[in-house]
Amino acid sequence: MTTVDRPTPPVRTHKAERTWVGKSIRRVEDPRFLRGRGGYIADLVLPGMLHAAVLRSPHPHARIVSIDTSRAEAAPGVHAVVTGAQAAELTDPLPDFGPNPAAHTWRCLAVDKVRYVGEGVAVVVADDRYLAEDALELIDVEYEPLPPVVDPLAALADDAPLVHEPLGSNCAYDRTFEFGDVAGDFERADVVVTDQLRWHRSGGQPLETVGAVAEHDPATGGFRVHTNSLSFTSYLFMVATALKIPANRLDIVPMPAGGSFGSKLFVTKPLVIAAMCARLTGRPVRYLEDRVDNMANCDHHGSDRHYDVRMALTRDGKITAIDIDTVDDYGAYIQFGVGHHGNALAQVVGPYTIGSVRYRVRAVLTNKNQQGAYRGFGSEVNNWMLEQMVDKAARELGMDPVEIRRRNFIRSFPHFIPTGNVYDSGDYDAVLDKTLELGRYEHWREVQEQARAEGRYIGIGLITAQERSVFSATEFWFWFDEPGAPVTSMPESVTLKVDATGAITATLYSCAFWGNSPETMVAQLVAEEFDCDPHDVSVVYQSSKNGLPATGPGGSRTTVMLAGAVEGASAKIKEKARRAAAHLLEADPDDLEWRDGGFEVRGVPEKRKTLSEIAIMLHLFKHSFDEDVESGLEESKVFDHPYTTMPSADRKDLGVFYPFMGHACHLPVVEVDVETGVVTFLDYAAVHDCGTLVNPRSLAGHIQGGTAQGIGTALYEEFVYGPDGQLQTTSYLDYPIPTSLEVPELKIGHVETPSPWTPHGIKGGGEGGRMMAPAAINAAVNDALAPLGVRITELPLTPDRIRAALRAAGHGS
Amino acid sequence: MSTREITLTVNGRRTTLSVEPRKLLVDVLREDLGLVGTHIGCEHGVCGTCTVLRDGRSIRSCTTFAVQADGADIRTVEGLAQGPELHPLQEAFWEKQGLQCGYCTPGMLMRCVEILERDPDPTPQSVREQIASNLCRCTGYATITEAVCAAAEVMRSGARAGTEVAS
Numbered sequence: 001m002t003t004v005d006r007p008t009p010p011v012r013t014h015k016a017e018r019t020w021v022g023k024s025i026r027r028v029e030d031p032r033f034l035r036g037r038g039g040y041i042a043d044l045v046l047p048g049m050l051h052a053a054v055l056r057s058p059h060p061h062a063r064i065v066s067i068d069t070s071r072a073e074a075a076p077g078v079h080a081v082v083t084g085a086q087a088a089e090l091t092d093p094l095p096d097f098g099p100n101p102a103a104h105t106w107r108c109l110a111v112d113k114v115r116y117v118g119e120g121v122a123v124v125v126a127d128d129r130y131l132a133e134d135a136l137e138l139i140d141v142e143y144e145p146l147p148p149v150v151d152p153l154a155a156l157a158d159d160a161p162l163v164h165e166p167l168g169s170n171c172a173y174d175r176t177f178e179f180g181d182v183a184g185d186f187e188r189a190d191v192v193v194t195d196q197l198r199w200h201r202s203g204g205q206p207l208e209t210v211g212a213v214a215e216h217d218p219a220t221g222g223f224r225v226h227t228n229s230l231s232f233t234s235y236l237f238m239v240a241t242a243l244k245i246p247a248n249r250l251d252i253v254p255m256p257a258g259g260s261f262g263s264k265l266f267v268t269k270p271l272v273i274a275a276m277c278a279r280l281t282g283r284p285v286r287y288l289e290d291r292v293d294n295m296a297n298c299d300h301h302g303s304d305r306h307y308d309v310r311m312a313l314t315r316d317g318k319i320t321a322i323d324i325d326t327v328d329d330y331g332a333y334i335q336f337g338v339g340h341h342g343n344a345l346a347q348v349v350g351p352y353t354i355g356s357v358r359y360r361v362r363a364v365l366t367n368k369n370q371q372g373a374y375r376g377f378g379s380e381v382n383n384w385m386l387e388q389m390v391d392k393a394a395r396e397l398g399m400d401p402v403e404i405r406r407r408n409f410i411r412s413f414p415h416f417i418p419t420g421n422v423y424d425s426g427d428y429d430a431v432l433d434k435t436l437e438l439g440r441y442e443h444w445r446e447v448q449e450q451a452r453a454e455g456r457y458i459g460i461g462l463i464t465a466q467e468r469s470v471f472s473a474t475e476f477w478f479w480f481d482e483p484g485a486p487v488t489s490m491p492e493s494v495t496l497k498v499d500a501t502g503a504i505t506a507t508l509y510s511c512a513f514w515g516n517s518p519e520t521m522v523a524q525l526v527a528e529e530f531d532c533d534p535h536d537v538s539v540v541y542q543s544s545k546n547g548l549p550a551t552g553p554g555g556s557r558t559t560v561m562l563a564g565a566v567e568g569a570s571a572k573i574k575e576k577a578r579r580a581a582a583h584l585l586e587a588d589p590d591d592l593e594w595r596d597g598g599f600e601v602r603g604v605p606e607k608r609k610t611l612s613e614i615a616i617m618l619h620l621f622k623h624s625f626d627e628d629v630e631s632g633l634e635e636s637k638v639f640d641h642p643y644t645t646m647p648s649a650d651r652k653d654l655g656v657f658y659p660f661m662g663h664a665c666h667l668p669v670v671e672v673d674v675e676t677g678v679v680t681f682l683d684y685a686a687v688h689d690c691g692t693l694v695n696p697r698s699l700a701g702h703i704q705g706g707t708a709q710g711i712g713t714a715l716y717e718e719f720v721y722g723p724d725g726q727l728q729t730t731s732y733l734d735y736p737i738p739t740s741l742e743v744p745e746l747k748i749g750h751v752e753t754p755s756p757w758t759p760h761g762i763k764g765g766g767e768g769g770r771m772m773a774p775a776a777i778n779a780a781v782n783d784a785l786a787p788l789g790v791r792i793t794e795l796p797l798t799p800d801r802i803r804a805a806l807r808a809a810g811h812g813s
Numbered sequence: 814m815s816t817r818e819i820t821l822t823v824n825g826r827r828t829t830l831s832v833e834p835r836k837l838l839v840d841v842l843r844e845d846l847g848l849v850g851t852h853i854g855c856e857h858g859v860c861g862t863c864t865v866l867r868d869g870r871s872i873r874s875c876t877t878f879a880v881q882a883d884g885a886d887i888r889t890v891e892g893l894a895q896g897p898e899l900h901p902l903q904e905a906f907w908e909k910q911g912l913q914c915g916y917c918t919p920g921m922l923m924r925c926v927e928i929l930e931r932d933p934d935p936t937p938q939s940v941r942e943q944i945a946s947n948l949c950r951c952t953g954y955a956t957i958t959e960a961v962c963a964a965a966e967v968m969r970s971g972a973r974a975g976t977e978v979a980s
């Protein structure tokens with residue numbers, strides 16, 4: 001066993017009574033969106049702006065023999081046509097966190113061969129989008145088709161065609177990690193449950209696609225790029241490198257995103273295409289993906305995994321070990337490396353006291369759109385796999401699904417799981433109890449029994465699973481022995497300014513409106529500090545130029561991290577205000593206390609100065625104060641990750657990298673029509689615990705909305721690549737997104753177990769229902785079909801798959 | 814490319830413009846008239862993000878040529894609020910958090926205007942069925958249904974007539 005030093009941060013004391021944190025106030029962002037004044041990227045029009053459109057490959061795998069752009073160049077309104085080969089001279093490869101990036105070079109357009117259907121091969125810049133698309137049809141490309149690599153298991157064969165020749169293999173990463181005495185635990189096990197599971201790829205599919213509007217300044221060689229993607233402040237240098245400019249010549253302006261769900265995280269391709277074209281034409285250029293671009297060439301498909309799993313248990317249902325072997329189909333490139341499996345390892349044992357873990361991951365390259373981020377970032381897949389295994393174990397042991405979970409719950413915190421990550425706090429029994437009550441578990445068990453007698457198949461799914469929050473980037477590099485790096489700080493920053501009238505403005509960095517509620521959340525936190533109305537707080541988003549260090553949203557980190565930054569900046573402002581008030585009141589600063597929006601002498605409420613009285617003095621009458629007091633009342637706080645530790649050198653312990661652990665229990669009740677394979681919801685209860693709530697209604701929105709997405713993942717949505725490598729689902733007719741008729745109204749409950757280590761005890765909760773719903777719905781369908789001897793281990797559970805499983809079990813033709 | 818002259822009455826204001834026959838109504842609204850509140854989602858008529866009302870009926874403006882709307886009365890999200898005063902549906906969406914990212918919201922609001930103009934007292938189930946025309950990727954729809962029912966009540970109680978706003 002590797003011995004690791006496990007220091008924990010000091011435990012915080014949380015305010016007992018809060019005024020604004022915890023209130024479901026109306027969102028401060030909403031009025032502009034309700035009026036259609038959201039200011040999205042498509043709404044931005046610059047003088048002289050041109051429009052770009054991308055020619056997509058019709059082949060999954062083919063050599064580009066030649067491209068003739070002459071007819072397109074002569075077309076009306078066309079300003080430029082850029083091929084992949086030209087783009088490779090104008091730009092450098094796109095940022096790639098993956099292992100060995102030089103062996104699978106990723107560029108904004110394909111150069112000598114295309115690697116998936118939809119990959120860009122050329123771009124046209126024209127006066128408007130119509131003319132640009134006209135000209136795309138005039139580009140003549142000669143392809144030499146190559147055999148496509150579609151099945152990730154077949155891709156591992158020695159004689160498989162290669163997606164990237166320099167790699168010499170289609171396996172971009174293969175490593176097995178062992179945490180604890182896995183072999184011993186399996187040897188000692190009374191029962192070993194094994195299974196194979198399959199999770200097919202889906203994606204965020206926000207209703208707004210990704211886009212960028214770029215302006216080039218020939219005087220400096222720099223760019224100003226507006227985009228609805230983000231997380232560029234701390235990683236600006238990577239994009240600047242792709243554009244071959246110093247990072248201080250690049251300013252990225254965040255635009256609100258019409259939905260992201262992870263899929264707009266650090267999207268570099270549209271940005272680089274727009275900027276490349278702006279430099280080439282000397283005009284502002286917009287490149288905004290159309291829907292097919294967004295489905296086929298978006299770089300953000302979700303996980304696509306095969307699992308072989310073994311679980312060791314004692315006879316009485318105690319889980320002792322789990323052995324996971326997963327093959328993940330990453331598609332043609334691997335921009336974020338295998339960080340998705342870091343997410344899984346953060347909570348690989350779920351809420352259970354499992355003592356040892358083996359985890360093998362193989363990242364396979366195929367001729368498909370590459371994986372990126374989708375709400376859960378791979379940890380939702382782990383939740384589904386684990387809950388499937390727990391249910392299977394319960395079945396084999398003849399135990400109730402509630403009972404087996406209770407028998408294995410972690411009940412003492414902080415709890416270090418075998419991988420080294422820590423769970424800060426939790427009360428899993430309380431969440432389970434509340435869900436069983438809210439979801440009327442006993443009632444539905446009775447209904448289920450009656451229905452079975454009538455030949456109807458009702459199923460109750462019950463899962464208890466984790467939602468990790470606030471990552472540290474070690475999970476992107478602990479995969480490799482070299483290069484080693486110190487622990488990463490992953491900060492977020494806020495500037496608070498109190499103007500001369502006492503009004504407060506908060507500036508956010510590497511953050512934009514994403515459908516989450518950063519303005520409301522920050523306004524509530526500021527209001528909590530300064531006793532003002534959150535609707536009076538102004539929130540602005542800074543571009544990357546002049547930006548303070550910031551990582552940006554992702555991994556449910558924004559609320560915790562911005563809470564820390566607001567807390568820190570507020571403390572600095574109050575310190576300056578306290579000194580100023582003391583001077584004005586001719587009192588000792590230590591005798592002052594903050595009360596109801598101002599400082600007053602303790603016990604003498606008539607001797608007080610409000611924040612606005614202090615602010616006007618500090619802004620306009622600085623000379624009333626001591627020499628060392630500067631004019632103004634503005635402070636910033638860079639808040640670094642509050643708790644992350646180094647992995648061990650042998651990687652038998654990955655350290656703390658995702659410490660604020662949320663938890664939830666989902667309880668859907670479904671009816672399966674065995675004739676058609678259609679699944680209908682009869683009820684659905686969900687209880688989440690993500691620590692102290694800032695805005696319960698906003699979190700409920702993440703639970704309900706995330707569950708809607710989870711329903712899509714569980715029942716409907718799949719990017720289907722045929723055996724020929726063609727993407728068969730390129731419209732919303734083939735890729736069905738749940739409508740109001742497919743999504744039940746959830747019964748939502750909250751449990752609040754504060755984190756000991758975050759401001760107010762907040763944990764992240766933004767990934768919401770999608771962390772849980774696929775596992776829960778699969779469990780419900782399996783419960784419904786249990787009397788027929790059918791158990792399905794492949795998502796999505798389309799009517800076809802359900803019918804096929806029933807037929808295979810001898811039910812119907 | 815040749816153009817054709819068309820007349821549209823948009824949010825009560827009559828406009829004559831010259832458009833290419835192939836230009837989509839949504840692009841004319843957004844680019845020629847500057848009404849960027851109507852958004853583009855799937856571009857093939859499924860998601861309903863681009864919904865506007867044409868002579869009182871909801872249509873997909875991303876699969877409608879502007880020339881097909883010649884002479885029509887068009888209503889968009891920009892016609893809902895009267896100055897500082899939000900339409901009861903906008904108020905209710907705000908109150909119930911019937912939106913998150915706001916991108917589907919204008920189309921969803923216009924669909925809901927139509928629903929309430931046809932039936933001022935819909936049941937929640939009826940609302941659920943009727944908004945199935947429009948995708949929302951954020952909310953999971955529950956708060957939208959709630960908002961439409963709440964707005965219906967306000968509008969029925971005569972606080973403010975919906976038709977007055979929309980004309």
